[in-house]
Amino acid sequence: MENVINNFENLNTYLYKQIKDMVWEKKLMPGDKIIQEQLAADLGVSRTPLIKVLERLTSERLIEYIPRRGYFVKRLTLEEMIEIFKVREVLEGVAVKEVADKATDSQIEELRGIFSKFDTDMCVELKNEYIEADQEFHSRLIEIADIQLIEDINEMFNIYRFSYQKGLMRDPSETIDEHQGIIDKIEEHDSRGAQLLIMDHIEISSNNINKIFQEKYNQDGTLK
Amino acid sequence: MENVINNFENLNTYLYKQIKDMVWEKKLMPGDKIIQEQLAADLGVSRTPLIKVLERLTSERLIEYIPRRGYFVKRLTLEEMIEIFKVREVLEGVAVKEVADKATDSQIEELRGIFSKFDTDMCVELKNEYIEADQEFHSRLIEIADIQLIEDINEMFNIYRFSYQKGLMRDPSETIDEHQGIIDKIEEHDSRGAQLLIMDHIEISSNNINKIFQEKYNQDGTLK
DNA sequence: CTATAAAATATTGAATACAAAATACAACAG
């Protein structure tokens, strides 16, 4: 245990990563109450540093805090999900605009490369790879744009993590052409054009989420 | 003291507001180290609840944390300032799009009303009022849009507080037409159009800040 | 059997304590 901890600069980062992972890996399920003493014991620390980290994760909206009742793993409602996509739409809009303005040829080549091995009628195994390529594409876009605050908002509100939850993605056959179109606009350095395309792209995905939720959940957010 | 505390649901909110105020009122100056024991004593609590709140303010970027060295009041660089405007641009872009889609006639009337008593060549006294009207306009926009995530990001990054610091605003004569144009687009329910206008509007303000900073500060962020 | 009240248990809130680390400062060498 000592060794594990010492690989990080401090306990905080260690705990932060551990808990964040536990949430994403659903070891801590949405809605679960976090029993401080217990989680602290599991992680081999006392409540003091744990609370510090929980406070941080609360700010990031991964966890919810109710005074005198404690910390709970956050449960996302459909509305919050849609809001995430609305913000994502604009964030990527700004990012892609910047990218179209300033991307170098090799960066454009790189973006194109991400999708090079896929086409509209790919086999099932490739589809899983495609999902990763999709994530890769969007996050590279943000990296190339290199607008720190966008990265911060993304990180801080976990926009991507929430966006790419399993079962929420559209079928590759639908999105592959959209991606190509966006890259084309970038290549032409048509920044407004790229911006409009990516905003449409994400808006469609958002509507898709809407549909999925309505199939799976009741109005009050409970599972059907 | 008991009374003061009991007016809030809990110590957290009390400490949170106190410290935030101390920062805004410059009782804690940018760059200052926060000596936990001392601040805790000043506020009449122990370090435990204080740290919880400092952690939250660190997430909000009002305070900075360096492991093993402590918490410091955050010092804003020009770059961060510009980024705040970029984010603001994004957020208000989302908001105004939403508003153009769904604002009622009376809400549009209200937005127009905010600027009704001003015109391009107003006298000096009116200019001060105009600054308030400006703030009012932008914050009503966000309220009408009613997207919780935007309000949260705003709150979290203290976008408005940073944006409306004295000495950073453009002259009313420049902005009044821009505001009118945006309201026109909203009235026409041209959501994309409104979005593009407001993003331009804020971009110009952002460039303006840039100019002001370059006049006042050296490259390393110190005062000229 | 259901609803309510009381008691027992679990959990959080916050102060305190102490070890580890950082900082400030004095003594000394060059």
Add this chain to the structure above:
DNA sequence: CTGTTGTATTTTGTATTCAATATTTTATAG
């Protein structure tokens, strides 16, 4: 006078403690 080392002091990091509050369980009445 400048830089370096060692020591004292301050401050942070974390565990522990205990009171206040919330939750669960048990007991009792209807």
